Amino acid sequence: MTKRIGLFGFGVVGQGYYQIAKKQKEQWIPDTIVVKNKFKRRPSDIKFSYNPQEVFDKNPDYVLELISNTEEAYQYVTEALKRGITVISANKKLLSAHLPELIQLQRVFGGKLLYEAAAAAGIPVITNLETHFEEDNIVALEGVLNGSSNYILSRIFNNGLSFSDALRLAQQKGFAEDDPKFDINGSDVASKLNILCLHAFGKFIGEAHIPTFGIQHLGEEEIALAKSLGLKIKLIAKAEKDYRGISAFIIPTLVAEYNPFHGVENEYNAVKITSEHLQEQFYQGKGAGSLPTGAAVYGDLIKAKNGFGYNYSKVNFDKPLEEKLLNLGVRVLIKSKSESQIESVLFSPELNQHIDGYHFAVGKVKPKNFNRLNESGEVSIIALPDDLSADQISEGLNCAQNAEEMV
Amino acid sequence: MTKRIGLFGFGVVGQGYYQIAKKQKEQWIPDTIVVKNKFKRRPSDIKFSYNPQEVFDKNPDYVLELISNTEEAYQYVTEALKRGITVISANKKLLSAHLPELIQLQRVFGGKLLYEAAAAAGIPVITNLETHFEEDNIVALEGVLNGSSNYILSRIFNNGLSFSDALRLAQQKGFAEDDPKFDINGSDVASKLNILCLHAFGKFIGEAHIPTFGIQHLGEEEIALAKSLGLKIKLIAKAEKDYRGISAFIIPTLVAEYNPFHGVENEYNAVKITSEHLQEQFYQGKGAGSLPTGAAVYGDLIKAKNGFGYNYSKVNFDKPLEEKLLNLGVRVLIKSKSESQIESVLFSPELNQHIDGYHFAVGKVKPKNFNRLNESGEVSIIALPDDLSADQISEGLNCAQNAEEMV
Ligand SMILES: NC(=O)c1ccc[n+]([C@@H]2O[C@H](COP(=O)([O-])OP(=O)(O)OC[C@H]3O[C@@H](n4cnc5c(N)ncnc54)[C@H](OP(=O)(O)O)[C@@H]3O)[C@@H](O)[C@H]2O)c1
Ligand SMILES: NC(=O)c1ccc[n+]([C@@H]2O[C@H](COP(=O)([O-])OP(=O)(O)OC[C@H]3O[C@@H](n4cnc5c(N)ncnc54)[C@H](OP(=O)(O)O)[C@@H]3O)[C@@H](O)[C@H]2O)c1
Numbered sequence: 001m002t003k004r005i006g007l008f009g010f011g012v013v014g015q016g017y018y019q020i021a022k023k024q025k026e027q028w029i030p031d032t033i034v035v036k037n038k039f040k041r042r043p044s045d046i047k048f049s050y051n052p053q054e055v056f057d058k059n060p061d062y063v064l065e066l067i068s069n070t071e072e073a074y075q076y077v078t079e080a081l082k083r084g085i086t087v088i089s090a091n092k093k094l095l096s097a098h099l100p101e102l103i104q105l106q107r108v109f110g111g112k113l114l115y116e117a118a119a120a121a122g123i124p125v126i127t128n129l130e131t132h133f134e135e136d137n138i139v140a141l142e143g144v145l146n147g148s149s150n151y152i153l154s155r156i157f158n159n160g161l162s163f164s165d166a167l168r169l170a171q172q173k174g175f176a177e178d179d180p181k182f183d184i185n186g187s188d189v190a191s192k193l194n195i196l197c198l199h200a201f202g203k204f205i206g207e208a209h210i211p212t213f214g215i216q217h218l219g220e221e222e223i224a225l226a227k228s229l230g231l232k233i234k235l236i237a238k239a240e241k242d243y244r245g246i247s248a249f250i251i252p253t254l255v256a257e258y259n260p261f262h263g264v265e266n267e268y269n270a271v272k273i274t275s276e277h278l279q280e281q282f283y284q285g286k287g288a289g290s291l292p293t294g295a296a297v298y299g300d301l302i303k304a305k306n307g308f309g310y311n312y313s314k315v316n317f318d319k320p321l322e323e324k325l326l327n328l329g330v331r332v333l334i335k336s337k338s339e340s341q342i343e344s345v346l347f348s349p350e351l352n353q354h355i356d357g358y359h360f361a362v363g364k365v366k367p368k369n370f371n372r373l374n375e376s377g378e379v380s381i382i383a384l385p386d387d388l389s390a391d392q393i394s395e396g397l398n399c400a401q402n403a404e405e406m407v
Numbered sequence: 408m409t410k411r412i413g414l415f416g417f418g419v420v421g422q423g424y425y426q427i428a429k430k431q432k433e434q435w436i437p438d439t440i441v442v443k444n445k446f447k448r449r450p451s452d453i454k455f456s457y458n459p460q461e462v463f464d465k466n467p468d469y470v471l472e473l474i475s476n477t478e479e480a481y482q483y484v485t486e487a488l489k490r491g492i493t494v495i496s497a498n499k500k501l502l503s504a505h506l507p508e509l510i511q512l513q514r515v516f517g518g519k520l521l522y523e524a525a526a527a528a529g530i531p532v533i534t535n536l537e538t539h540f541e542e543d544n545i546v547a548l549e550g551v552l553n554g555s556s557n558y559i560l561s562r563i564f565n566n567g568l569s570f571s572d573a574l575r576l577a578q579q580k581g582f583a584e585d586d587p588k589f590d591i592n593g594s595d596v597a598s599k600l601n602i603l604c605l606h607a608f609g610k611f612i613g614e615a616h617i618p619t620f621g622i623q624h625l626g627e628e629e630i631a632l633a634k635s636l637g638l639k640i641k642l643i644a645k646a647e648k649d650y651r652g653i654s655a656f657i658i659p660t661l662v663a664e665y666n667p668f669h670g671v672e673n674e675y676n677a678v679k680i681t682s683e684h685l686q687e688q689f690y691q692g693k694g695a696g697s698l699p700t701g702a703a704v705y706g707d708l709i710k711a712k713n714g715f716g717y718n719y720s721k722v723n724f725d726k727p728l729e730e731k732l733l734n735l736g737v738r739v740l741i742k743s744k745s746e747s748q749i750e751s752v753l754f755s756p757e758l759n760q761h762i763d764g765y766h767f768a769v770g771k772v773k774p775k776n777f778n779r780l781n782e783s784g785e786v787s788i789i790a791l792p793d794d795l796s797a798d799q800i801s802e803g804l805n806c807a808q809n810a811e812e813m814v
Contacts, residue, residue, distance in 0.1 A: 279529070
């Protein structure tokens with residue numbers, strides 16, 4: 001039987017979906033496609049609408065919400081769920097902001113909401129958390145979750161580009177937004193980690209509460225240090241759970257060759273899940289792009305048709321969904337022009353070095369300080385592998401400096 | 408409602424399952440556990456049976472087939488499926504031998520058969536092929552699918568052990584069978600690749616038809632060569648599909664650092680899937696062991712309870728399931744004492760070198776010759792990365808030889 005599908009949005013993701021649906025059985029072609037900008041050129045063989053209500057007037061079986069705006073997406077998605085319609089969304093900002101309410105609407109009105117494309121795009125991480133890991137106890141989840149940041153870091157480390165040149169290239173390639181702020185300051189990653197935490201641990205943290213430090217303050221000195229140590233820097237989202245509670249944060253991290261994230265390059269995303277029974281699993285795939293995201297949306301639709309929905313199996317619905325994060329110190333290399341600024345956040349110091357007008361220190365920083373440091377713009381922090389000693393870092397810093405002076 | 412579960416086998420996998428089930432809701436504890444050897448010591452708090460019929464007398468909702476024997480497993484599994492019972496199996500040998508019939512029994516009698524643990528153990532590759540990739544066109548599937556072989560190669564490359572010492576260690580650690588023949592000659596991998604090909608391409612190849620070369624003939628020279636080139640050797644299962652048909656084979660392969668299999672160490676397995684829409688995905692996880700395999704079995708049970716079954720979505724049931732493989736040449740380094748033996752299989756030659764009583768050559772070999780060469784025991788072949796030139800190999804061989812002479 002042909003299903004009625006209403007589609008909101010015909011951008012990167014919407015077009016990817018459409019291209020895939022067109023190749024398959026006819027029933028998955030949307031009968032209404034709503035877009036926003038009346039002055040945009042559109043393919044002449046597809047009918048578009050500018051009236052959101054038209055989707056609902058046609059009593060759709062499924063609604064696909066693939067738009068860039070959050071408030072309007074909230075209107076469309078809640079409206080659909082209140083009608084008991086199954087919704088597929090790729091909108092991490094929307095989901096991250098409203099998941100508790102959206103879960104509640106599914107439970108009350110019986111419509112399902114699937115959103116595999118919203119976190120790590122093509123990688124089926126949410127589905128696997130909900131099925132394969134359903135009865136397993138997840139103790140850690142780590143990820144490279146922003147394709148643009150990762151692309152920039154790849155160009156810096158593999159092609160020797162400067163940060164600003166790498167960013168420009170990412171924009172040219174369409175990996176970064178016109179305003180790439182949310183990509184490189186970690187905010188996009190925080191949305192995704194917030195969604196994943198709910199499926200991994202059954203708790204809603206709220207992205208504003210996830211300590212976040214982006215890649216935009218990475219300086220040449222840290223990059224040179226990483227290279228001189230034979231390491232790379234990746235923007236890592238990390239969440240851990242133990243008997244005390246959950247810790248989660250986002251921070252540029254030095255990774256060694258043995259770390260599976262070391263090989264995650266360009267616009268790829270990756271997720272590592274550590275659990276009691278399955279132990280350690282690692283998934284890697286395209287984190288952005290028209291076809292991979294369109295395929296994830298298409299996959300959600302097929303899963304929904306087959307009766308699949310998220311059970312939110314880790315959630316205990318008799319308890320509050322919200323949970324506060326622990327605030328355990330993270331071992332970092334910190335760089336600043338101001339020693340007192342470092343002293344105000346660093347504890348358990350292991351190293352203190354002064355090079356070329358910068359103070360470098362190794363020690364621990366509480367994640368609660370990350371956002372403030374991120375916004376101040378005067379400090380750079382990088383998380384360190386446990387087995388990298390302060391002495392090695394000191395040597396690396398000297399070595400990187402000498403290399404620079406030789407140039 | 409409590410479900411009745413009959414369990415066959417209480418070895419590595421059965422005990423892993425039991426340990427996990429005991430921690431969860433009570434309904435998944437088997438009410439009958441059938442084992443074989445009446446003289447084995449067993450835990451005193453669990454009741455065992457030696458009569459397979461007892462499982463069926465109790466009218467189980469689910470049957471778990473986790474035994475080591477293939478013929479008896481065939482009896483149990485077909486009996487259960489003929490009664491319309493849902494069966495979970497980890498038995499790659501059984502599945503690889505009888506999948507066409509077992510699919511037919513599911514279709515006729517309505518019972519489901521799930522077997523995630525049978526290929527790549529803890530990695531949910533079959534489920535993802537059946538769901539996430541359901542409507543995507545898979546063009547290639549590659550894997551490291553045998554934990555023991557991979558453990559041996561890790562010990563050789565990372566700890567400098569000899570082949571025989573590494574094998575002994577794998578046996579001590581319980582990763583290799585007492586008779587490790589099927590691990591190291593590639594036969595276990597062939598079973599798994601045969602199963603995965605059915606889910607990836609919808610075709611049954613038959614493991615006897617999959618050209619297979621194991622790691623048991625890898626000599627010191629090839630290992631030294633790989634090291635001198637900064638590469639590793641992994642036992643890779645590879646299947647590809649294009650307009651002409653399917654190619655598939657298993658062969659030790661030189662892998663460079665940029666290859667995601669380079670970082671797959673010890674008892675880990677990994678699978679890389681290339682498809683039209685999702686493009687390239689890579690999954691890594693534990694390929695053996697009590698808890699990871701037990702968790703995969705447990706996960707199958709939960710999925711079955713939630714209504715999930717394999718749709719065999721790539722299979723066209725109006726056509727024969729069986730398909731013959733293409734026999735396209737594979738570029739290899741071949742080593743033998745006999746030059747004429749090399750000449751009898753090699754074409755498109757690129758290199759011919761004589762070192763220390765061995766002939767080394769680079770060129771192409773038809774996969775149909777793999778099994779014969781594997782069994783002859785006088786030849787070693789390794790597949791080569793496309794970007795590794797014959798000149799580099801020649802240099803590497805000289806360099807490796809010089810290093811040896813220096814010792
Ligand atoms: N791009 C990726 O790789 C990717 C990956 C994962 C998730 N996502 C998420 O997927 C969603 C869509 O991203 P995108 O990259 O496809 O964005 P995009 O290329 O900017 O396209 C956005 C589309 O939404 C439409 N739109 C905006 N506001 C609308 C409204 N109020 N009503 C109807 N249509 C509206 C736009 O209409 P006009 O055509 O009229 O401008 C446009 O067609 C976002 O939530 C994004 O975060 C994207
Ligand atoms: N080990 C792994 O990591 C792994 C991973 C993936 C798949 N698998 C597959 O899972 C299956 C089980 O492997 P395993 O490692 O658990 O084997 P195992 O440790 O050797 O245990 C085999 C169990 O099967 C029982 N058994 C053998 N024949 C039987 C029969 N006719 N009736 C009833 N029980 C019988 C044995 O009984 P006794 O206790 O009386 O000897 C034993 O309990 C195999 O098909 C294997 O290929 C194993």
